[in-house]
Amino acid sequence: MRDDVKDILRKHDLKATPQRIMVYGKLLELGHASADMIYTQLNKENPEMTVATTYNILESFVKAGIIKRLFSSTNKMFFDINTKPHCHIYTETGDHYTDLFDPKLTEIISDYLLSKKIRNFEIEDVSIEIVAKRKNEKNYK
Amino acid sequence: MRDDVKDILRKHDLKATPQRIMVYGKLLELGHASADMIYTQLNKENPEMTVATTYNILESFVKAGIIKRLFSSTNKMFFDINTKPHCHIYTETGDHYTDLFDPKLTEIISDYLLSKKIRNFEIEDVSIEIVAKRKNEKNYK
DNA sequence: CTTCATGCAAAACATTTGCAAAAAG
């Protein structure tokens, strides 16, 4: 698994440093996380991990296209290990994303947007965030 | 128009202070803006306008439901004067939103999401951000 | 009057910078 990560990094012209492997591994573990969360957790496990490095690495990963920067309504940077198109269910508190893989919805939207060219803009990506609140356990069956 | 704003505020149990009227008016003028932009512009026009008050007011407006907090990939707070469902075209730089009122797309998505209840979540709002780059003038007809 | 909003200055966060030292390929 460590080696798989190394391969992914090298395939994208990123030197496989231990710090990069840690960051990628952590995001693999968490799925979605803020830069801050990633830094805090890694630093606890390995005190030489620094803030600046964490941010550098995340930026380099986004540039390389191996992770995605998320839209958020907080003022923190969030990232997603999954780069394929999918929707998110976003809790009111803004600190948690749940993936919603719904090929049909994704298809409906991309077909529609592609069919309808938007004058003067070239679409690069579409982000769909569903703001929702978790129902309490009693209420669902 | 000043009076219209007063009415909107009072209808939502917000005291119609001059500062609130200014903030609402500015967002009406700009459509979308960051907290920081609103503060900076208002403070230039009226030096007694303060940062804390600007943030307080924006927060109270969101709570009252008369403006919406936007999703963004920068780490700044952005707001939208328009609370009706619509999509945004979001430029790469993240500092500018263009409204895309597309009743059909909005309808497609909300119909789909409503028809398909998501186990365990109650949908409150859906936000669609289309990341795009502006084509240069020469390339569009 | 009473309650709620504002202004101020300081604190708290999150993110970025610049640069020397260290490590990857």
Added chain:
DNA sequence: CTTTTTGCAAATGTTTTGCATGAAG
């Protein structure tokens, strides 16, 4: 070896706090 990347500490920028003063209803 050469080129990147890391670590550090300080700087930047944005948002939040606490509390006394002032204004709205």
